[in-house]
Amino acid sequence: MKFAVIGGTGLIGSQVVKNLNAAGHEAVPHALSTGVDIISGQGLDEAVAGADVVVNLTNSPTFDEASPAFFKTSMDNLLAAARKGGVGHFVILSIVGVDQVPELDYYRAKALQEQILAAGPIPYSIVRATQFMEFMDAVLSWTADGDTVRLPATPIQPIAAKDVAAAVTEAAAGAPLRGIRNVAGPEVFPLDELGRITLAQKGDPRAVVTDPDAGMFAVVQGDVLTDTGAQLAPTRYVDWLS
Template structure:
């Protein structure tokens, strides 16, 4: 099976390409470094020529008000090109609970991305994942100074990017779901407590202050970011990932 992986040189994409090629498929990574600009459409027809599946793992360069326009343009380009190329399956990666956090423009943008795919002519699958372990440090940096890290008590269920990549690869080689598959980590944390675990693992002496107005994830209420029954639960725990 030939699979075009757009965003195939990034954190998730590079791992998806490796998994697919190791299992006998022909996964080809595409990105600006290979000559594909999904925003303008340059190189898209060539990237999708002969592909059975297209996997779109590109992301908006910002989380702000510019993100909806990015996803609108890139998805319109991808869906049009995929139909023209006769691609039989289109896959995107989204976020668990994206539709439950309307106060975050980036989450609204991801829902827009999903809806464009759903409304299009190409059979599709959507993989929704929880936050990646690899991004925890970035989340801590948003509301920190030299003495403290302020974090909300938002519930999160993070997972390893390797497990996200495996889930995307598995869906990519299957029949189109014509729906959504949720994947999540095996443990639920309060974000402030996860911050304390992370700082301790790094030998960082800063204090974590619980602040339910701090950072992007403060907008997520209750169990919005937690996987619901039926989700695929990954095996890698945060402590195991830290130990590696």
């Protein structure tokens, strides 16, 4: 099969392209750097022409109130090009619990992306993943202050990017789900505990202070960002760290 992987040069996209090609498919990465602009539409028709499957792994350049407009415009443009090109399957990557955190602009934007795809004309698959292990350093940086890092005890189920890419690859190469598949890491941690584990493993002397009001994840209620009934990935966090 032929795959057009939009956002195919990024953290997940580059691995999906590699996986699909290794499996004997033809996967072509597309991005701004290859002349494809999903906002203006430049290069989109050419990118999806002849593709059996479109995998959209692009992301908003901001995580604020501008992100819904990005996902609406990009999805409208991509779906129009895919329909014109006769694409039979459209895949996106989303977030476990994305529709349960309306307080976050970015989560509302990703939920909108899902809604646009589900209401569109093309058979689809949505892969929702839990928080990437690779993002933990960024999470620590948001609330770092001198010798301390403040984090809430929000339950998190971290997953390695390579396992996310494997799940997206599997969904893309299969029949359209016409729905959502959740994938998650094998362990659940309170975010503050995950911070302590990360700093200790790196030999970082900073202390983690539990603060229910600190950072983006402070607004998350309960364990909506976890799913122990999801398709569980094999990589454990401490193994990934080491």
